[in-house]
Amino acid sequence: MISKTLLLSAILFLKGAEGQKSSQSPALDCPSLEKGDGYTQSEFLSRLAHECRYDRLLLPTYQTGEVVYVHASAYVYFIQPAEAHDLNFKLHFLLQLRWTDPRLAYTLYSPERTKIIGESDLRQRIWVPHLYMSNEQSSSLMGTDSKDVLISIAPDGEVLFSRRMQAVLYCWMNLQKFPFDEQKCSMNLESWKYNASILRLMWEKDNPVRLSTELHLTEYSLLDYWTNESVVRGDIVNMRLGGAGNYSALKFTFKLGREVGYYLMDYFIPSMMIVAMSWVTFWLQADASAPRITLGTSTMLSFITLASSQAKTLPKVSYIKASEIWFLGCIGFIFSALVEFAFVNTIWRRKKVVALKKVNSKYILKSTLTPRLARKELQKELQSSPQLTKSRSCSSLQQETSSDPAGPGYNNYLTVHSFPSALNLPTITTQSYDELIASGGRPRTAGSEGSDEPPKHHTWTQMTPQEIATWIDKRSRVLFPLLFIFFNIIYWTFVYCL
Numbered sequence: 001m002i003s004k005t006l007l008l009s010a011i012l013f014l015k016g017a018e019g020q021k022s023s024q025s026p027a028l029d030c031p032s033l034e035k036g037d038g039y040t041q042s043e044f045l046s047r048l049a050h051e052c053r054y055d056r057l058l059l060p061t062y063q064t065g066e067v068v069y070v071h072a073s074a075y076v077y078f079i080q081p082a083e084a085h086d087l088n089f090k091l092h093f094l095l096q097l098r099w100t101d102p103r104l105a106y107t108l109y110s111p112e113r114t115k116i117i118g119e120s121d122l123r124q125r126i127w128v129p130h131l132y133m134s135n136e137q138s139s140s141l142m143g144t145d146s147k148d149v150l151i152s153i154a155p156d157g158e159v160l161f162s163r164r165m166q167a168v169l170y171c172w173m174n175l176q177k178f179p180f181d182e183q184k185c186s187m188n189l190e191s192w193k194y195n196a197s198i199l200r201l202m203w204e205k206d207n208p209v210r211l212s213t214e215l216h217l218t219e220y221s222l223l224d225y226w227t228n229e230s231v232v233r234g235d236i237v238n239m240r241l242g243g244a245g246n247y248s249a250l251k252f253t254f255k256l257g258r259e260v261g262y263y264l265m266d267y268f269i270p271s272m273m274i275v276a277m278s279w280v281t282f283w284l285q286a287d288a289s290a291p292r293i294t295l296g297t298s299t300m301l302s303f304i305t306l307a308s309s310q311a312k313t314l315p316k317v318s319y320i321k322a323s324e325i326w327f328l329g330c331i332g333f334i335f336s337a338l339v340e341f342a343f344v345n346t347i348w349r350r351k352k353v354v355a356l357k358k359v360n361s362k363y364i365l366k367s368t369l370t371p372r373l374a375r376k377e378l379q380k381e382l383q384s385s386p387q388l389t390k391s392r393s394c395s396s397l398q399q400e401t402s403s404d405p406a407g408p409g410y411n412n413y414l415t416v417h418s419f420p421s422a423l424n425l426p427t428i429t430t431q432s433y434d435e436l437i438a439s440g441g442r443p444r445t446a447g448s449e450g451s452d453e454p455p456k457h458h459t460w461t462q463m464t465p466q467e468i469a470t471w472i473d474k475r476s477r478v479l480f481p482l483l484f485i486f487f488n489i490i491y492w493t494f495v496y497c498l
């Protein structure tokens, strides 16, 4: 019984000793690097980066404590700015990083060897800086079969690490001048693990970023691009395991200008035509309600449809964009044309003839907007006028030209003609009387006290509502296009010069 336990413990002891021996063994046979030229590349590398002499979790300069400088360069295959409402863009590029890892210098061991080249497998064995893109939405290494990673190690330990990537990056566009805007978008590369006192990122000295000659930027043109180096405050921006400190960062910015051609052809020119179409209403008669209303509303609707299809492509930002100012301007013009019709039509349906001091816009508009006031003014003038009696001769001539349809009874209504207008526009005058009769106008307004004595004054002119409506339409035919041209001048000046 005792002997059995002794035997057992002896076996256990022996086993334990054996186990101890086997755990110590790797330190003893750390593979030799002597005569390195004789090994194949992968054999040599597995010896060079063997666990016993290389810890890939430690920085290349962990012994000296120096800053590791990582130089970066990029080759951009293509940039695809997304639709504006996504506020991002897609980038395909080759990112190349270069740093020196003294532990991988092999000149002494393998003098004949000029380069060690490997793909992802090599990447698994050596220290590689971890960078990330701080404005990325998504990114991935590209490659069909295996990922497109290439690493080459020079004899002095300089490592060149290239990878082909695609990334979707955020770009916070300012659309205030849309579609005449220029956008600056950037790719921000930042060190993930090590702060700036340990790892420093730098762009290569010359040509850090090269662009493919065939960047097919559909909607934009590339105006400029540049690179910047900076540090970001790690304690503010993000809280990483690395702890406090600033992190080294690289930035590549490019400036894109939007091609306006599409928007001109699809939005601005059609909307100009729609606005011009709304002016056709001024050539129609003021009582042609059906065609004029149809024209006004259909131009309004088609313009809104045009604008909303165009606005759908944009993000819903709160500020006013240049395209919206255009929208407001055009809709204002179309709306005013419609209002003009309502105004003119209302005047057309009035029955009372209006007396005017002079045939110019000020008096006509004044009388149409405040017909009663104008009449009162006239009355006042007539009462105070010392020429009342003197103007008898005028009135007699007046009665001659407009005698038969009106008769003397109409004289107390403001049938006051100035000489020139009465002579120049005899047809209009008679027409106005015809219409007065047709509409059964009641000549009451001028006040009853003047009924026996016809109030006449040579500076006053009379216009029927229909004449005034036509007059307003005629002025609008010129005024609206002129105002629209003026609006265009201001708009395009602002868009292109500010």
Ligand SMILES: *[C@@H]1O[C@H](CO)[C@@H](O)[C@H](O)[C@H]1NC(C)=O
Pocket: 226, 227, 228
């Ligand atoms: C980035 O670099 C460009 C040109 O090299 C320079 O004009 C710009 O001021 C720099 N921006 C920052 C934030 O340093």
Ligand SMILES: *[C@@H]1O[C@H](CO)[C@@H](O)[C@H](O)[C@H]1NC(C)=O
Pocket: 195, 196, 197, 198, 242, 243, 244, 245, 246
């Ligand atoms: C950077 O990080 C190291 C630890 O990774 C830390 O010891 C050092 O203080 C940090 N540097 C700064 C400036 O915070």
Ligand SMILES: *[C@@H]1O[C@H](CO)[C@@H](O)[C@H](O)[C@H]1NC(C)=O
Pocket: 231, 233, 244, 245, 246
């Ligand atoms: C980080 O940088 C800022 C200036 O950019 C500096 O004021 C601050 O002291 C730096 N922080 C550390 C820990 O080095």
